[in-house]
Amino acid sequence: MPVTDITTDPEALTMTLVADVDAPVDRLWRAFTQPRQLERFWGPPGWPARFTAFDLRPGGRVDYAMAGPRGESSRGSWEVLNVTEGESFEVLDSFIGEDGEALDGFPAMRMVFTFTPTADGSRLTNVTYFTSLESLEQVVAMGALEGSRLAMNQLDVVLSDLREYARGKGTRTEVLTDQHVRISRLIEGSQDLVWRAHTEPELMRQWLLGPEGWRMTVCEIDPIAGGSYRYAWAPEGGTEGEAFGFDGEALLVEPIRRMVSTEHMTGTDFPATLNDLSLYEEDGVTLLTLVIEYPDAATRDTVLATGMTDGMEASYARLERLLAASA
Missing domain, CATH: 3.30.530.20 (START domain)
Incomplete structure (x- = not known):
């Protein structure tokens, strides 16, 4: 640092x-x-x-x-x-x-x-x-x-240089404070395309899947301030695990630059997090940064222990392949 x-x-x-x-x-x-x-x-x-x-x-x-x-x-x-x-x-x-x-x-x-x-x-x-x-x-x-x-x-x-900084690092998770974690990933693709991939359901269904063996069963999003969203996933093909989902509300939306939203695990009384997504493009690549605010350190550690970073890396790698195929 x-x-x-x-x-x-x-x-x-x-x-x-x-x-x-x-x-x-x-x-x-x-x-x-x-x-x-x-x-x-x-x-x-x-x-x-x-x-x-x-x-x-x-x-x-x-x-x-x-x-x-x-x-x-x-x-x-x-x-x-x-x-x-x-x-x-x-x-x-x-x-x-x-x-x-x-x-x-x-x-x-x-x-x-x-x-x-x-x-x-x-x-x-x-x-x-x-x-x-x-x-x-x-x-x-x-x-x-x-x-x-x-x-x-x-x-x-x-x-x-963004490419040099991110080379070989994949999805990075940094603990900032007791309540805050920063996720960062360099995506090969323009800022506009990465934004669309986070706000258009037909694109989201193709990459926002986590590890192999899961499918997105619900993808509803209204990407405006005050708009709501709902996502759900289920295992397929003998993959172990139980279906789950998230819902929340967009609090702040600055198209192609920043979106802040709440995130709550559907059907549970778990506390919601605050997710602050920002994008920055340089030389044809986009730095994606997600700052997550947890209610406390214990919740933060519980979520990180689930292997969240690995699941996000699988999704982001899939997103890069999707963008490369559409180029």
């Missing part, structure tokens, strides 16, 4: 994050100074950022919004103070409302981003300066430490 240290200093009124990456300084600099790159990691998993204004010059302004999985929104703005090309930049970071104005009761923070070479690549040092101990404690209480760690730990995949 890129983040090697994140600390607060109540006496100096600072929060400092250090991240080391296996990439040269110029590549790390581009990740922080190109909005489409920065969007991929500025928000923590489940809270992706969108930059609506990006003038990274002294006197310029940068505006962004992070969208939560249940439709929540957190907006911020940078007043750009200084920029030393390829080395550092300094901004005044403020919480803002939909009107673009600073929110009352929330602190403004001076942030300095410094990029330096290391023996193995480069280092980001991000120091945030607060005007009072109360402001520092307020931001920490809002989850800034863990949120910053989770966000910056996404740097590895952003800085890497």
